[in-house]
Amino acid sequence: xxxxxxxxxxPRADAGAGPEAAPLLELEGVGKTFGHIRALxxxxxxxxxxxxxxxxxxxGAGKSTLIKIIAGLYKPTSGRYLVDGEPVDxxxxxxxxxxxxxxxxxxxxMVPLMPVWRNFxxxxxxxxxxxxxxxxxxxxxxxxxxxxxxxxxxxxxxxEAPVGNLSGGQRQVVAIARAVYFGARVLILDEPTAALxxxxxxxxxxxxxxxxxxxxxxIFITHNPHHAYLVGDHFAVIKLGEMELDQPRSAxxxxxxxxxxxxxxxxxxxxxxxxxGEAPEVEPPHDAGREGPDVQTR
Amino acid sequence: xxxxxxPKAPPPAGGGAERNLRVHRRSALRTFMTRxxxxxxxGAIIVFTLFFSVSDTFRTGGALATILYASxxxxxxxxxxxxxxxxxEFDLSAGVAVISSGLAASMFSWYFAVNVWVGAAFALxxxxxxxxxxxxxxxxxxLPSFLxxxxxxxxxxxLNIAITKLITGQxxxxxxxxxxxxxxxxxxxxxxxxxxxxxxxxxxxxxxxxVGLATWVLMRTRVGNWIxxxxxxxxSARAVGVPVAKVKIGLFMTVGFMAWFSGMHLLFMFNTVQxxxxxxxxxxxxxAAVVGGCLLTGxxxxxxxxxxxAFIYGMTRQGIVYAGWDNNWVFFFVGAMLLLAVVVNGxxxxxxxxx
Numbered sequence: 001x002x003x004x005x006x007x008x009x010x011p012r013a014d015a016g017a018g019p020e021a022a023p024l025l026e027l028e029g030v031g032k033t034f035g036h037i038r039a040l041x042x043x044x045x046x047x048x049x050x051x052x053x054x055x056x057x058x059x060g061a062g063k064s065t066l067i068k069i070i071a072g073l074y075k076p077t078s079g080r081y082l083v084d085g086e087p088v089d090x091x092x093x094x095x096x097x098x099x100x101x102x103x104x105x106x107x108x109x110m111v112p113l114m115p116v117w118r119n120f121x122x123x124x125x126x127x128x129x130x131x132x133x134x135x136x137x138x139x140x141x142x143x144x145x146x147x148x149x150x151x152x153x154x155x156x157x158x159x160e161a162p163v164g165n166l167s168g169g170q171r172q173v174v175a176i177a178r179a180v181y182f183g184a185r186v187l188i189l190d191e192p193t194a195a196l197x198x199x200x201x202x203x204x205x206x207x208x209x210x211x212x213x214x215x216x217x218x219i220f221i222t223h224n225p226h227h228a229y230l231v232g233d234h235f236a237v238i239k240l241g242e243m244e245l246d247q248p249r250s251a252x253x254x255x256x257x258x259x260x261x262x263x264x265x266x267x268x269x270x271x272x273x274x275x276x277g278e279a280p281e282v283e284p285p286h287d288a289g290r291e292g293p294d295v296q297t298r
Numbered sequence: 299x300x301x302x303x304x305p306k307a308p309p310p311a312g313g314g315a316e317r318n319l320r321v322h323r324r325s326a327l328r329t330f331m332t333r334x335x336x337x338x339x340x341g342a343i344i345v346f347t348l349f350f351s352v353s354d355t356f357r358t359g360g361a362l363a364t365i366l367y368a369s370x371x372x373x374x375x376x377x378x379x380x381x382x383x384x385x386x387e388f389d390l391s392a393g394v395a396v397i398s399s400g401l402a403a404s405m406f407s408w409y410f411a412v413n414v415w416v417g418a419a420f421a422l423x424x425x426x427x428x429x430x431x432x433x434x435x436x437x438x439x440x441l442p443s444f445l446x447x448x449x450x451x452x453x454x455x456x457l458n459i460a461i462t463k464l465i466t467g468q469x470x471x472x473x474x475x476x477x478x479x480x481x482x483x484x485x486x487x488x489x490x491x492x493x494x495x496x497x498x499x500x501x502x503x504x505x506x507x508x509v510g511l512a513t514w515v516l517m518r519t520r521v522g523n524w525i526x527x528x529x530x531x532x533x534s535a536r537a538v539g540v541p542v543a544k545v546k547i548g549l550f551m552t553v554g555f556m557a558w559f560s561g562m563h564l565l566f567m568f569n570t571v572q573x574x575x576x577x578x579x580x581x582x583x584x585x586a587a588v589v590g591g592c593l594l595t596g597x598x599x600x601x602x603x604x605x606x607x608a609f610i611y612g613m614t615r616q617g618i619v620y621a622g623w624d625n626n627w628v629f630f631f632v633g634a635m636l637l638l639a640v641v642v643n644g645x646x647x648x649x650x651x652x653x
Contacts, residue, residue, distance in 0.1 A: 109537035
């Protein structure tokens with residue numbers, strides 16, 4: 001591994017970022033403990049409109065806890081959470097949703113046995129009629145779901161098909177379309193490409209871009225730096241509950257990102273050691289001054 | 299490790315022909331075949347044909363009325379149990395809860411010497427409370443409904459007999475047929491009406507009303523959407539803002555309401571209630587729902603299916619009597635029917651969903 005040179009490789013690094021705009025969502029030194037276990041500590045994050053913030057991290061790094069805090073499922077035990085500059089204290093995902101913070105979960109929050117249109121409107125059903133006879137406006141819901149999916153470039157031949165019959169990528173797109181339709185301003189995507197093949201991942205990444213171009217702030221959680229680098233404007237790597245790296249795209253190459261994700265300094269040490277075939281070295285061979293914890297933290 | 303990934307210009311969002319979706323529009327027949335009720339409908343036709351060919355009595359209008367009555371006593375409860383099962387839960391206490399309700403109404407009216415309608419109102423409160431308690435414990439403890447309602451079943455079974463003995467000194471309630479309001483209550487819960495010269499029990503009518511109402515709620519209202527959602531994927535439902543706890547408690551209370559209705563029918567039909575009865579019926583309700591295509595795991599099924607399931611039970615129960623066979627064959631047939639229906643339902647579903 002050569003010394004990393006920070007080359008500008010991004011044609012649109014600052015294009016849609018809009019650094020001057022007031023942040024839609026801001027975390028200041030947020031931490032979360034479960035009893036004696038410190039899941040997150042001192043996480044600061046800013047998400048602006050028309051910006052894709054990628055959060056990377058290995059399994060168990062605390063990504064899921066972070067999303068759950070942002071989505072309103074958990075309350076942070078320390079730090080501040082601001083939406084549009086004002087502190088918020090969500091006690092349910094519904095409240096976060098009402099402020100325009102929508103989460104597309106790994107399991108998509110869809111009910112596989114239910115038709116696409118019912119899933120699309122689940123929890124926010126359109127109704128007609130009055131009093132006890134209020135009923136679902138299924139005609140309108142079917143039409144809108146179909147239109148919204150077409151807008152996203154997805155044309156389902158049968159809006160009555162159970163969601164379980166769709167492919168993983170299609171389900172992601174349905175979930176994204178749903179969030180966008182219901183007025184999401186910040187879209188949190190939890191590992192949207194994790195279980196998908198190459199082509200399906202491409203489909204999803206395309207819609208991440210589409211959502212960003214529509215002016216949404218996107219938080220893209222992944223452990224795939226290649227996917228992150230394709231769409232991200234800002235990158236944060238979380239490790240053992242702490243922020244290891246927090247850089248705009250202009251300050252990073254894919255190499256840097258991959259390096260960090262692969263284990264960063266630890267990997268350097270390992271590589272060094274394996275190359276020489278010598279006894280384990282404790283001292284990180286290079287880049288010790290860079291951000292992020294070194295070997296000894298583990 | 300120094301490859302550089304030059305991001306391409308943003309790909310054109312949307313517009314692209316994303317037509318490689320492997321979902322085909324299904325034909326009308328396919329759509330029909332994927333209905334949850336198909337298996338039970340086929341089963342009903344088979345059972346009907348069987349008894350129709352072996353028994354002369356089975357072919358009469360009076361027999362049909364009796365079959366419908368037998369079906370309705372199970373079917374009314376199956377409405378609530380099917381809704382609950384679609385919502386992802388069981389209620390093993392449903393069988394004895396019917397008796398609890400009848401006992402509550404009877405003993406309350408008798409002990410305080412009030413109009414039976416007051417007793418009925420008290421019983422309604424008791425039944426809804428039992429349902430609420432089932433749901434509330436389930437939601438609070440997050441225990442499986444099997445355990446929660448099994449406990450409730452055992453407790454109610456004990457309470458039914460113990461309290462009855464305490465109040466009346468016997469294992470059954472006192473006859474309340476001479477009390478105020480009995481006649482009007484009987485008219486509502488246990489009368490008959492005549493259709494083409496055949497006496498039909500009013501429970502058949504109520505059964506149809508409940509099935510219609512529940513189907514409307516399930517298919518056409520927001521609550522119905524939520525019931526399917528909490529049964530299909532509880533976490534997903536919660537994540538999009540469905541009040542999961544309220545839906546579940548509401549479903550248990552619906553079963554409670556149906557138990558109240560069935561209990562009132564028993565009381566005003568027979569004037570007294572035997573406190574030890576009802577055990578085992580909860581499985582018949584579940585059987586009807588499952589034969590009708592409800593998935594034990596929740597999120598799938600219809601109330602109409604459960605009605606057909608109850609009808610199959612009614613036909614088997616009465617058909618064996620009409621055919622002059624030993625009554626003990628009933629449960630064998632019901633069991634075989636259940637097994638067959640589950641297998642056929644599963645098979646039909648996979649076949650119809652094949653592309």
